[in-house]
Amino acid sequence: MTDLTLPYRRRLWPLLLMPTLLLVAAIGWTGFWFFSAAQVDRIVDAWRAREAAAGRVFDCGDRSVAGYPFRLEVRCANARVELTSQTAGQAASQTPVTAKLGEILVVSQIYDPRLLIAEFKGPATFADRGQPRSMLLNWTAARSSVVGLPGPPQRIALVFDAPALDRISGATQLPLARARHAEMHARQIEGPAPDQPQIETDLKLEGASVQDVHPLLADPFDAHLRLLLSGLKDFRAKPWPERFRDIQAAGGRIDFKEARIQQGEMIATATGSLGLTPAGNVDGELQMVVAGLDKVIPKLGIDKMLEQGVPQSTLDRVAPGVRAGDVANVLGALDRAIPGLGKVVRQNANVGVAAGINALGQEAVLEGRPARAFPLRFIDGAVMLGPLKIAQTKPLF
Structure with missing residues (x-):
């Protein structure tokens, strides 16, 4: 009997299925x-x-x-x-x-x-x-x-x-x-209550400098700040002064969890908390630990104030309430704040002021170096180093 088996015919649709699915x-x-x-x-x-x-x-x-x-x-x-x-x-x-x-x-x-x-x-x-x-x-x-x-x-x-x-x-x-490099990272984290979130912020600056603000900022410095902001309940878009006003009304604060600044031989760290007054001024206190404080004393302007006859504008900034032209009163004020400081300042302004500020705090060690620990107070916008006013911040709203 003759074999009449037909040739095997392959089905084509399985071969076309995958390309069709990919096309769809x-x-x-x-x-x-x-x-x-x-x-x-x-x-x-x-x-x-x-x-x-x-x-x-x-x-x-x-x-x-x-x-x-x-x-x-x-x-x-x-x-x-x-x-x-x-x-x-x-x-x-x-x-x-x-x-x-x-x-x-x-x-x-x-x-x-x-x-x-x-x-x-x-x-x-x-x-x-x-x-x-x-x-x-x-x-x-x-x-x-x-x-x-x-x-x-x-x-x-x-x-x-x-x-x-x-x-x-x-x-x-x-x-x-x-600055050589600047970066900021922020993230929302849980607060003490579901309706009270907090913002954790990490800020880094390398080789930064700022002119015409304060002599301390004019020379290059490195900074690393880790902050925790509370009181920000409303994330709707709004002007910054209005947002700062909301934060103040909610009792919000900025907690300095970690802060380190290095400028040449000076190294400073800080912890503490700052808030806002009803007038929009910064208020609070930071606990500072500083190594090499004597290196930045001339930038505070205190020695120049004494050497140049004490201009009233400078005097109001660093020693409020003392009248210009009466250096004896300035030295007396320093003596009252820190006994013996006025006499030393007469002999050497830089060394005297450094010694006086060192006397404000306590001995400490920072990164293996001798240092001083002392409070830096913000009183209704004024920045106070012990009894001396070294800067004035502007209201935020």
Whole structure:
């Protein structure tokens, strides 16, 4: 009998199933990406409206969305922001400060939209609206990340490499602040009650300096601060003075869990707590431990005050209540605060003041070096080193 078996015919549909599923998934994913991209304008506009109500008006000269297939990249070229009512002295009726930035790139993974990563291209310029630019901020790299949006942020990070802030006067740029590196990390943690969250902040500065604020800040220094902020119950966008007022009303404070500053041979650490008075001034006390205190005494200006005839403005800053032109009264005041200090100051102002301030505290050891431990008090905005007023802070609202 002849074998009439037909050739085996393979089924084709199993071979086409996987490519078909991949094609359907790609079409679905593409639709989802374009839908998400279409929501960017709505989300950004809603965010801009909230910020505008808080006195911060953001705008983009050119906004575009890219990043297909796995990311959303929102690029904002020629970014601009107008700031009003962001400091205690700036009323809503005053001319806003305008800041301009070259470009902002915000990136979000399509599968994790609560995480936003941003990069900033400088320089940024600042000016009163309608006026020439007055300050310029530049950097080699700047980036940030935010976790938790669109609700209250859970974590925030901001990093700058080589930030440089200049004051512009005509065609001249004058250095105002510099740093090799600056970074800030903040996260929301549980407070003593569910409706009382706290903000833990970690701030690091390397090679930082600030001009025209206080002589102590003019030379490069490194700083590391770990702070705990309480009293922040409302995370809605609002001007900073209003937010500081809310914190004060809630009894909020800033706890210094860790603070270390090094400037040359001087090293200082601090712990303590600061709050705000009803007038918006800083109030509280920090326990300082300082090694190399004698290295910064000349920057406090006390020795110059005595040597140069005691100008009344300087005298009001470091020894309130003593009249100018009466150095004997100054030395008498120092003698009353620390017996024998006035006599030593007559002989050597720097050594005398250093000895007097050393007498304010107790002997201590800091990182293997002899040091002094003493309180640094903030009394309604005045910064007091023992009986001496060394600075005055401005109200925050």
